[in-house]
Amino acid sequence: MRSRTLRRLFTLAALTLLTATLALAQPIPSASGNTPAASSLVDSLDYNKPKFTSWNSLAGIDPRGKLFVVTVAQPTQRHTCLVQSITVDRLACKGPFGSSRTYKPNDILALIVPGEYDLKIRLVLGLNAALGASIWGTVVLAAACPACAVGTGIAALFLFAAAGAILIGDDLPDCLLYLGPGQNLQVQLRY
Numbered sequence: 001m002r003s004r005t006l007r008r009l010f011t012l013a014a015l016t017l018l019t020a021t022l023a024l025a026q027p028i029p030s031a032s033g034n035t036p037a038a039s040s041l042v043d044s045l046d047y048n049k050p051k052f053t054s055w056n057s058l059a060g061i062d063p064r065g066k067l068f069v070v071t072v073a074q075p076t077q078r079h080t081c082l083v084q085s086i087t088v089d090r091l092a093c094k095g096p097f098g099s100s101r102t103y104k105p106n107d108i109l110a111l112i113v114p115g116e117y118d119l120k121i122r123l124v125l126g127l128n129a130a131l132g133a134s135i136w137g138t139v140v141l142a143a144a145c146p147a148c149a150v151g152t153g154i155a156a157l158f159l160f161a162a163a164g165a166i167l168i169g170d171d172l173p174d175c176l177l178y179l180g181p182g183q184n185l186q187v188q189l190r191y
Contacts, residue, residue, distance in 0.1 A: 002147040009151050013158075055105040058086050058178055067177065068112040069093070070187050075109055078187050110185050111178040120166060127163040131156055 068078035069091070081093035084100065091103040091111075134156035141149040174189040 006147060006151055013155070054181075055108075055178070056088055058111075066114055068114055068174070068187075069103060069108060070110040070112065070185070071103065071107050072109050072180075072183075073107065076187060078112060108178070109180050109183050110176060110187070112187070112189065113175045113177050115174045116172045120169075123166050124163050127159050127166070131159040131163065134159055 065083060067081045067083055069081045070078055081091070081101070081103075082095070084092040084094045086092075089105070091105075091108065093101045093103070095101055134152050137152040138149050138156060141152060176185065176189065179185060
């Protein structure tokens with residue numbers, strides 16, 4: 001009876017991991033046709049060299065995702081921008097709670113594509129929280145249901161391995177997408 005229950009739990013866990021892996025591996029179709037996304041235009045080997053130095057060339061890219069905007073008025077601060085649209089005369093950003101902000105090309109010093117640092121930290125924190133819950137469940141279930149304690153112990157081992165695998169992977173640094181003509185970047189890119 002216990003071995004059947006454990007087999008079912010492992011089968012369920014394996015199917016869940018398999019379907020999650022397949023779902024995350026699917027490419028996201030472009031929202032506006034054939035134009036490439038901004039993050040795909042940045043070569044990771046040249047993260048500190050701008051891909052574009054002309055604002056007009058930015059109008060042809062797909063404006064999906066998040067960018068950091070460095071303005072001429074505040075050259076040492078980066079502002080988060082969930083890009084709504086990029087046109088020849090403005091950059092429109094979606095803000096929290098339905099607010100929006102627009103920037104004129106003359107006001108923008110640089111556009112930076114963020115790296116993977118924030119996502120990696122969120123994933124590791126979530127996995128560590130689940131790891132703590134699994135360890136706690138193993139301790140609590142050890143006296144009442146040893147087979148269940150073994151299952152939660154194995155789950156804790158998998159969560160520990162997943163967090164380690166995420167931390168071992170290479171980080172993608174922040175990449176400079178656009179730098180205004182004749183401007184110098186005063187904000188440090190995160191590596």
